[in-house]
Amino acid sequence: MNAEIINIGDEILIGQIVNTNATRMSEILISEGIKITKISVVSDNLKDIIDSLHQVSDSTNIVLITGGLGPTKDDVTKTAVADFLECDLVYSENTFTKIEKRLKERNITIRESHREQCFMPSKVELLNNNLGTAPGMYFKKEDKIFISMPGVPYEMNDIMTHEVIPILRKNNTSKFFIDTLMLASIAESDAAAKIKDIEDNVKENTSIAYLPSLGILRIRLTTYQDVGQDLKKYHNEILIEIYNRLQKYVFAQKDVSLESVVANICIQKKLTISTAESCTGGMISERITGLAGSSEYYLGSIISYSNEAKMKLLNVQEKTLLNYGAVSEETVIEMVHGACDKLNSDVSVAISGIAGPGGGTPEKPVGTIWIAVGNKNSVKTRLINAGDDRTKNRIIGTNFALNELRKFLEQI
Amino acid sequence: MNAEIINIGDEILIGQIVNTNATRMSEILISEGIKITKISVVSDNLKDIIDSLHQVSDSTNIVLITGGLGPTKDDVTKTAVADFLECDLVYSENTFTKIEKRLKERNITIRESHREQCFMPSKVELLNNNLGTAPGMYFKKEDKIFISMPGVPYEMNDIMTHEVIPILRKNNTSKFFIDTLMLASIAESDAAAKIKDIEDNVKENTSIAYLPSLGILRIRLTTYQDVGQDLKKYHNEILIEIYNRLQKYVFAQKDVSLESVVANICIQKKLTISTAESCTGGMISERITGLAGSSEYYLGSIISYSNEAKMKLLNVQEKTLLNYGAVSEETVIEMVHGACDKLNSDVSVAISGIAGPGGGTPEKPVGTIWIAVGNKNSVKTRLINAGDDRTKNRIIGTNFALNELRKFLEQI
Numbered sequence: 001m002n003a004e005i006i007n008i009g010d011e012i013l014i015g016q017i018v019n020t021n022a023t024r025m026s027e028i029l030i031s032e033g034i035k036i037t038k039i040s041v042v043s044d045n046l047k048d049i050i051d052s053l054h055q056v057s058d059s060t061n062i063v064l065i066t067g068g069l070g071p072t073k074d075d076v077t078k079t080a081v082a083d084f085l086e087c088d089l090v091y092s093e094n095t096f097t098k099i100e101k102r103l104k105e106r107n108i109t110i111r112e113s114h115r116e117q118c119f120m121p122s123k124v125e126l127l128n129n130n131l132g133t134a135p136g137m138y139f140k141k142e143d144k145i146f147i148s149m150p151g152v153p154y155e156m157n158d159i160m161t162h163e164v165i166p167i168l169r170k171n172n173t174s175k176f177f178i179d180t181l182m183l184a185s186i187a188e189s190d191a192a193a194k195i196k197d198i199e200d201n202v203k204e205n206t207s208i209a210y211l212p213s214l215g216i217l218r219i220r221l222t223t224y225q226d227v228g229q230d231l232k233k234y235h236n237e238i239l240i241e242i243y244n245r246l247q248k249y250v251f252a253q254k255d256v257s258l259e260s261v262v263a264n265i266c267i268q269k270k271l272t273i274s275t276a277e278s279c280t281g282g283m284i285s286e287r288i289t290g291l292a293g294s295s296e297y298y299l300g301s302i303i304s305y306s307n308e309a310k311m312k313l314l315n316v317q318e319k320t321l322l323n324y325g326a327v328s329e330e331t332v333i334e335m336v337h338g339a340c341d342k343l344n345s346d347v348s349v350a351i352s353g354i355a356g357p358g359g360g361t362p363e364k365p366v367g368t369i370w371i372a373v374g375n376k377n378s379v380k381t382r383l384i385n386a387g388d389d390r391t392k393n394r395i396i397g398t399n400f401a402l403n404e405l406r407k408f409l410e411q412i
Numbered sequence: 413m414n415a416e417i418i419n420i421g422d423e424i425l426i427g428q429i430v431n432t433n434a435t436r437m438s439e440i441l442i443s444e445g446i447k448i449t450k451i452s453v454v455s456d457n458l459k460d461i462i463d464s465l466h467q468v469s470d471s472t473n474i475v476l477i478t479g480g481l482g483p484t485k486d487d488v489t490k491t492a493v494a495d496f497l498e499c500d501l502v503y504s505e506n507t508f509t510k511i512e513k514r515l516k517e518r519n520i521t522i523r524e525s526h527r528e529q530c531f532m533p534s535k536v537e538l539l540n541n542n543l544g545t546a547p548g549m550y551f552k553k554e555d556k557i558f559i560s561m562p563g564v565p566y567e568m569n570d571i572m573t574h575e576v577i578p579i580l581r582k583n584n585t586s587k588f589f590i591d592t593l594m595l596a597s598i599a600e601s602d603a604a605a606k607i608k609d610i611e612d613n614v615k616e617n618t619s620i621a622y623l624p625s626l627g628i629l630r631i632r633l634t635t636y637q638d639v640g641q642d643l644k645k646y647h648n649e650i651l652i653e654i655y656n657r658l659q660k661y662v663f664a665q666k667d668v669s670l671e672s673v674v675a676n677i678c679i680q681k682k683l684t685i686s687t688a689e690s691c692t693g694g695m696i697s698e699r700i701t702g703l704a705g706s707s708e709y710y711l712g713s714i715i716s717y718s719n720e721a722k723m724k725l726l727n728v729q730e731k732t733l734l735n736y737g738a739v740s741e742e743t744v745i746e747m748v749h750g751a752c753d754k755l756n757s758d759v760s761v762a763i764s765g766i767a768g769p770g771g772g773t774p775e776k777p778v779g780t781i782w783i784a785v786g787n788k789n790s791v792k793t794r795l796i797n798a799g800d801d802r803t804k805n806r807i808i809g810t811n812f813a814l815n816e817l818r819k820f821l822e823q824i
Contacts, residue, residue, distance in 0.1 A: 013448040015438030016623060019431050022453070026427030036425040037460060039453035041434070048449065055467065178426070187520050192484050199485060209456070210484045211423050212564070220428070255428065275715075281701025282694030285715045289693025292769050292802055294717070301715035302725070303687075303697045309712040309755055313725070343721055357704050367517075385518055389543050390704055392566060 001061045001172050003029050005039040006052050008067030008077055009151050012041045021066050021156055028160050032168050033175045034062065035224065044068060049080035056144065062168065063144060067151035069134040071113045077148055078137070082121040085139060089119040095126065099133045124148075127163040131155045136163060145171060176224040177235040181243060182252040183217040184403035191217055194245050202238060205231060214392055215399030218255065219246070251406060258402040259287045265409040266297035273405065274343035275301040276314055276335040278326065279353035279369060283398045299343045304335070314338030327352050327364055329381050332372035336379050347412070349373040349405040351397055355390045369397045373408045380408060413473045413584050415441050417451040418464050420479030420489055421563050424453045433478050433568055440572050444580050445588040445636070446474065456480055461492035468556065474580065475556060479563030481546035483525040489560055490549070494533040497551060501531040507538065511545045536560075539575040543567045548575060557583060587637045589647040592630055593655060594664040596815035600624040603631065606657050614650060617643060626804055627811030630667065631658070663818060670814040671699045677821040678709035685817065686755035687713040688726055688747040690738065691765035691781060695810045711755045716747070726750030739764050739776055741793050744784035748791050759824070761785040761817040763809055767802045781809045785820045792820060 005025050011017045022039045029036050037060060042048045049068065056063050068077030082089050096118040103110055117133060120126060127136030127147070132155040137148040147164055149156045183191060188210045192199070199208050205225065211218035219242065223235040243250060251261050266273060275284045285301035288294055302313045307326055310316040315338040316331055324330040335350035353369030360366035367386040372379050384400050386393040417437050423429045434451045441448055449472060454460045461480065468475050480489030494501050508530040515522050529545060532538060539548030539559070544567040549560040559576055561568045595603060600622045604611070611620050617637065623630040631654065635647040655662060663673050678685055687696045697713035700706055714725045719738055722728040727750040728743055736742040747762035765781030772778035779798040784791050796812050798805040 012434075013438060013451060014442050014621075015435045015448075016621070018435045019451075022424075023427045023430045026425060030426045036427075037455055037457075038464075039425060039431075039451075041451035043449060051469075057463075180428075187518075189483050189523050189525050190521065192525060193521075193523055207486070209422055209486050210482070211428070212482075218423075218428075220423075222422075277694075280698075281706075282689075282697030282713060282715065285694030286692075286698050289715075289717060290803065290806070292767075294693075298717050300717040300721040300725070301694060301713075303694065303701075303713035303715065305701060305707055305710050305712040306755075312756075313712070313714070313754060342725060343718075344724075355704075365517075387514075387518065387543070389566070389570075391702065392543060394702070 001034045002037045002057075002059055003034045003062040003064060004037060004056055004060045006063060006065045007039070007041045007151070008044060008049055008065065009041070010044050013043055021151065021153055024153070024157060025064055025066075025160065028165065029064075029168075030178065032165065032172060034168060034172060035176070044076065046076045046080055049077060050083050053080065053084045053146075061144060062171070063146045064164070065146065065148040066156050069148065069150045071117045071133070078119065078121060081124065081137060081139070081148060085121055085123045085141065087121050087123040090122045092118045092120045092126065095120065095135055098135075102133060127159055129155055129159055130162065131158050138163075138167065173227055176222060177232060178220065178222045179235070179239050179253070180221075180255045181219045181246065181250050182255065183219065183246060183249040184215060184251050184258060185400055186217055186246070186249040188212040188217055191219065191246060191249070195242050198238065198241055198245070203231075203234065205229075206235065206238060208242070214395040215403070216258070217249075251403065257287075258399060258406060259291060262288065262402060262406050262409060263291055263294065263297065265406065269409065269412075271346045271409060271412075272297050272299050273409075274299045274339045274345035274348045276339035276348060276350040277301055277303050278305060278310070278351060279355040280351050280394050280397050280401070281305065283394055284349065284351065284401050287398060287402065299345045302339060302342065310335065313342065315341065325364070327354055327368055327370055329370055329372070329383070332370045332381060333379050336372045336374050337376070340375060347373065347375050347405070347409060349401050351401045353384075353386075353393065353397055355393045355397075356388055357390060367393055369393065369400070371397070371401050371404050373401070373404045375412070380404065413446045413586060414449045414469075414471055415446045415474040415476060416449060416468055416472045418475060418477045419451070419453045419563070420456060420461055420477065421453070422456050422486075425455055433563060433565055436565070436569060437476055437478070437572065440577065441476075441580075443590060444577065444584060445586060445590065446580065446584060456486045456488065458488045458492055461489060462495050465492065465496045465558075473556060474583070475558045476576070477558065477560040478568050481560065481562045483529045483545070490531065490533055493536065493549060493551070493560060497533055497535045497553065499533050499535040502534045504530050504532045504538065507532065507547055510547075514545060539571055541567055541571055542574065543570050550575075550579065589635045589637070589644060591633045591647070591651050591665070592667045593658065593662050594667065595629040595631065595658060595661040596627060596663050596670060597812060598629055598658070598661040600629055603629055603658060603661070607654050610650065610653050610657070615643075615646065617641075618647065618650060620654070626807040627815070628670070629661075663815065669699070670811060670818060671703060674700065674814060674818050674821060675703050675706065675709065677818065681821065681824075683758045683821060683824075684709050684711050684756075685821075686711045686751045686757035686760045688751035688760060688762040689713060689715050690717060690722070690747075690763060691767040692763050692806050692809050692813070693717065695806055696761065696763065696813050699810060699814065711757045714751060714754065722747065725754065727753065737776070739766055739780055739782055741782055741784070741795070744782045744793060745786075745791050748784045748786050749788070752787060759785065759787050759817070759821060761813050763813045765796075765798075765805065765809055767805045767809075768800055769802060779805050781805065781812070783809070783813045783816050785813070785816045787824070792816065
């Protein structure tokens with residue numbers, strides 16, 4: 001089954017609001033095995049809404065609409081639906097009774113606008129809204145199912161959960177499988193090359209998608225199953241084949257962050273960690289502490305942005321800085337030892353690099369980043385040549401550092 | 413001028429990624445005085461992309477497209493564009509040279525897929541991509557401008573800034589004035605109440621928009637000017653009226669970050685700063701060091717996530733922690749002194765709070781955050797009661813801390 005989403009609202013079009021409604025609706029549709037083929041955001045304008053209803057593709061089975069059901073002037077979705085269904089708006093006493101009850105509970109004065117809100121297209125079935133005054137609408141046209149909901153996220157979510165999912169289940173007969181592998185420290189093109197033959201030979205219903213971000217690569221395997229097919233086993237076999245080829249780079253077999261993998265290892269092995277950051281300026285620490293409960297295993301960080309701080313707070317020797325520079329293998333090794341010592345952690349990760357745009361030299365161009373991870377007994381280092389963009393370099397450095405930390409923690 | 417946005421990518425359709433690209437593009441278009449009439453998200457499917465190009469409304473002048481320009485099989489935007497323009501894909505040696513240079517710098521193997529990436533529709537003009545391998549595309553059809561960019565957010569943002577905005581400006585003939593005031597530490601509703609009478613009385617062509625984010629409020633004043641009108645003076649008068657009412661909360665009169673205002677004061681007054689963070693876990697430091705050149709005035713941070721680190725690295729006294737707790741006015745004052753001393757900075761800002769979801773008590777519920785800013789001679793403190801969401805609390809804490817730092821730096 002194919003679905004389209006139509007979100008109505010100028011606030012999304014002008015960039016004032018991120019369209020999280022579409023994301024939430026997609027999640028629900030996907031988990032019901034329904035494929036989303038299009039998301040459209042249209043303005044509060046009556047004509048635009050009517051046009052968008054008429055533009056729904058022939059291959060679409062379900063159309064989910066949000067927005068434009070409120071009590072104010074710019075809420076015209078019901079008028080658009082009546083036009084689309086070629087029917088009248090009729091007064092719904094039942095809806096008014098519900099609104100009246102809700103408003104009385106909240107000591108809100110009942111106004112003429114609330115009565116006006118009760119005029120509904122005659123050809124729709126109303127869906128209960130437990131959390132607001134505007135009911136949802138359910139109607140069919142040319143074998144397509146249409147559902148219209150308010151744009152308020154929690155009202156939409158409630159109607160989706162209690163009213164829409166049962167409708168979807170009653171109408172849906174197709175199925176699909178989806179899996180995500182999380183990789184670190186590998187380029188999209190390198191990963192694609194390693195599994196090119198697998199990708200070239202998968203069945204038509206199976207697809208592999210690469211979703212790269214800085215230092216992280218998601219690989220998503222999707223298999224759609226038609227009626228009468230049983231592709232679960234096939235899907236899993238392909239997944240295992242891909243996993244086996246890329247195992248070295250895989251840090252998780254579902255969509256989770258590097259820092260959450262680090263967290264799990266620390267908790268499981270009862271290890272404490274700390275960080276010593278230069279070029280990333282706190283980004284690694286910020287990522288680690290973004291997780292609730294991180295204080296259980298994370299002790300802190302020393303952000304040594306100046307050489308003086310590296311010496312005073314991390315015991316980096318002056319001669320190391322003079323002989324090798326702040327961005328060097330020697331310096332990050334001493335930073336790891338300093339952080340383990342000063343923060344009294346089992347393991348520490350240190351990073352020092354030239355984030356840019358200034359500070360590069362022919363020997364150490366912008367993007368040169370040294371990482372060290374270790375404890376009192378052993379330290380591993382890694383050199384990265386990132387790019388020439390400051391923000392990117394810091395994010396890449398952070399992801400590589402977290403991945404090196406993860407690998408070290410896994411091995412001890 | 414009217415614009416439409418088309419975002420290509422299954423990852424948005426399946427709800428794996430929130431469509432922040434559309435939000436960012438809308439912001440840019442709006443600030444250029446261009447109205448967005450529709451946002452469409454379509455799948456990586458060739459036919460769907462071609463259909464979406466043909467479905468652009470007659471009244472649209474500009475179409476901005478993201479996604480599907482990468483090196484892998486599911487990247488088919490160029491094929492779709494060639495079909496739409498009825499032209500061939502031709503090999504661009506120039507593009508390959510750029511890709512080759514970029515990959516060599518990063519020690520990434522050049523593959524056949526990279527060569528394949530260099531086939532471009534013959535009727536497009538290429539737009540420079542400073543941060544990735546896939547160039548943008550610019551073409552016209554039936555008087556409409558089309559621009560296609562990669563879906564990677566920072567690449568899109570860079571191409572928008574350096575290539576697209578100049579194209580938009582060259583083609584946009586309507587006039588308008590737009591100004592932004594940046595405010596910190598005030599709620600949207602409080603700000604709106606203070607200027608309600610101004611807002612109620614502005615001319616039809618002028619509008620005031622409130623764009624709140626956590627701890628920061630943008631107020632945007634926009635005046636559209638029709639041919640024959642001269643509204644510049646009127647626009648400026650309204651701007652000054654708003655500024656005068658809200659001056660106390662305004663940290664900038666254009667859209668800049670708190671940390672860049674802090675940077676300017678430090679450079680101008682030749683002051684050095686440091687931070688001592690607990691609940692924000694490095695977020696303040698990360699924000700400050702996000703700016704190029706921050707090493708001129710920023711010395712570093714001590715992220716004291718454990719009490720031991722607070723004592724050992726920031727000289728917080730054990731009895732202070734025992735008597736008042738880690739989240740207390742007394743502790744953040746000692747953290748400021750410790751950071752100034754250990755990092756040898758002129759001024760330091762310290763923060764300690766209960767980010768949540770755990771750790772709250774009736775006296776100190778989740779969202780309780782103490783901030784102190786000062787130097788050896790004087791320390792100012794501030795208590796915030798944020799909310800119950802960990803991420804939000806950390807961002808609010810960071811913005812309040814940066815704002816308190818800014819105010820202290822301005823006064824010394």
